[in-house]
Amino acid sequence: MIVEQDFYAQMLVFNMAEDLRRDANNKVAANKKSGLKYDYKVNMNVLVGTFREYMIKILIEEDEEKSEKMYTYMMDEMLRSLVPIRSRRTNERKAYSGANKHRINLRRNS
Numbered sequence: 001m002i003v004e005q006d007f008y009a010q011m012l013v014f015n016m017a018e019d020l021r022r023d024a025n026n027k028v029a030a031n032k033k034s035g036l037k038y039d040y041k042v043n044m045n046v047l048v049g050t051f052r053e054y055m056i057k058i059l060i061e062e063d064e065e066k067s068e069k070m071y072t073y074m075m076d077e078m079l080r081s082l083v084p085i086r087s088r089r090t091n092e093r094k095a096y097s098g099a100n101k102h103r104i105n106l107r108r109n110s
Helices: 002-030 044-060 062-079
Strands: 037-044 082-085
Touching: 002 037, 002 044, 002 062, 037 044, 044 062
Parallel strands: none
Antiparallel strands: 037 082
């Protein structure tokens, strides 16, 4: 029961964050400047951070005007942190091949 409730809570939070991402990316596309080399999208790390910081405050605020101001401030903060969409990225990640994958000096004493 607890695991199921946690699952549904995580799904709700994920869907809310995705809805914010879609709204923010639509605003970015609407305000697109011509002559730029790349298209831009919202940085997901900043989106999740601002979502975690403001969403509870917005939901528990009783004054609707204050909650709208907080929402617009949250969206503005997300829109200030854009990252370019770069196509044809070909660099592969290299696996760690160090000699000491499991360091001896960090072992627990048993």
